[in-house]
Amino acid sequence: DVKVTQSSRYLVKRTGEKVFLECVQDMDHENMFWYRQDPGLGLRLIYFSYDVKMKEKGDIPEGYSVSREKKERFSLILESASTNQTSMYLCASSLHVQPGELFFGEGSRLTVL
Amino acid sequence: GESVGLHLPTLSVQEGDNSIINCAYSNSASDYFIWYKQESGKGPQFIIDIRSNMDKRQGQRVTVLLNKTVKHLSLQIAATQPGDSAVYFCAENTGGFKTIFGAGTRLFVKA
Numbered sequence: 001d002v003k004v005t006q007s008s009r010y011l012v013k014r015t016g017e018k019v020f021l022e023c024v025q026d027m028d029h030e031n032m033f034w035y036r037q038d039p040g041l042g043l044r045l046i047y048f049s050y051d052v053k054m055k056e057k058g059d060i061p062e063g064y065s066v067s068r069e070k071k072e073r074f075s076l077i078l079e080s081a082s083t084n085q086t087s088m089y090l091c092a093s094s095l096h097v098q099p100g101e102l103f104f105g106e107g108s109r110l111t112v113l
Numbered sequence: 114g115e116s117v118g119l120h121l122p123t124l125s126v127q128e129g130d131n132s133i134i135n136c137a138y139s140n141s142a143s144d145y146f147i148w149y150k151q152e153s154g155k156g157p158q159f160i161i162d163i164r165s166n167m168d169k170r171q172g173q174r175v176t177v178l179l180n181k182t183v184k185h186l187s188l189q190i191a192a193t194q195p196g197d198s199a200v201y202f203c204a205e206n207t208g209g210f211k212t213i214f215g216a217g218t219r220l221f222v223k224a
Binding site for chain 2: 040056092
């Protein structure tokens with residue numbers, strides 16, 4: 001079975017803290033994505049990566065950065081967390097360069113106090 | 114701008130009935146469409162997809178219809194079961210890496 005694993009399901013952080021969200025996939029997929037999910041807004045793309053050490057901004061990259069040092073791992077970093085970053089964060093991977101199915105992790109719910 | 118919208122935020126159906134979830138998209142350049150199902154506490158899961166050169170595609174108990182003339186996508190679920198209760202997202206892609214998701218429709222199945 002294909003699997004995308006997000007290491008933290010629930011996190012509570014304080015304003016100004018640095019936050020790391022980790023994602024690992026075991027499918028040898030080239031592409032990995034970080035989405036943010038908020039009620040009524042659907043999923044919005046933060047960053048994606050199509051290869052090791054490569055990254056591209058999505059629709060809402062402000063306040064976030066990413067790291068992809070290994071093919072299977074894609075990390076989302078909040079340098080200084082703010083309350084408006086309280087959200088559900090979803091990691092996904094895909095095999096194809098052209099559009100295809102996204103495989104999602106179970107999400108990381110972040111609360112920033 | 115690009116957007117994918119849903120006509121109804123919630124849908125309630127009786128167990129055994131058919132469900133129809135609708136979706137409108139605005140980008141006529143989109144050529145690949147996907148439906149995802151998200152159960153509580155889980156990430157979205159792929160249900161079915163369709164490319165713009167088709168107008169209908171069937172899976173197991175699910176059918177996706179694409180009407181490019183009016184930029185409309187629908188998901189039909191036959192004989193809806195309690196396990197179908199979830200949030201359903203339509204998504205569109207114009208090629209490449211960017212997939213645009215709709216806001217989602219919550220489906221409630223009444224026993």
